[in-house]
Amino acid sequence: MTAPETESAAAPPAAPPRPVRSQLPVLAAVALGGGTGAAARYAATLGWPAGTGGFPWTVFWVNVAGCAVIGVFMTVTDVWPVHRLLRPFFGTGVLGGFTTFSTFTVDFRQLAGTGHLPVALAYLAATPLAALTAVWLAASATRRVLTVTGGRSS
Structure with missing residues (x-):
């Protein structure tokens, strides 16, 4: 039997966590922004309510548009x-x-559970495909614009 490894061979200790107080401004920013975004989404669903058993276009376009804006913003x-x-x-x-x-997953489950399986499957495939395409196209277009302008704002 061999002796256990010594403490010197162990991994270095992890850095201590940041104090919670220093993260309060970040938490407040996320909370304020989250409430704003959720209110905007809710307003969209009030303005364009989905019909029963139909394709949930509002949530679909909210997710696609939001992902496109994420692509631009992060770039x-x-x-x-x-x-x-x-x-x-x-x-x-x-x-x-x-x-x-x-909400996308809830919509899918409701459609599938109420006998609208073809619509549910179309929604299941189309939403992530369109959202990922939107973020990729938006980020790519933004990179091209920033390259042409040299990353300067006008």
């Missing part, structure tokens, strides 16, 4: 310096509250 903030709370507020908060993949 721009990689190039230009921004306030440290902008990404938590707008990226995580507003856009995270606006897009709604939890």
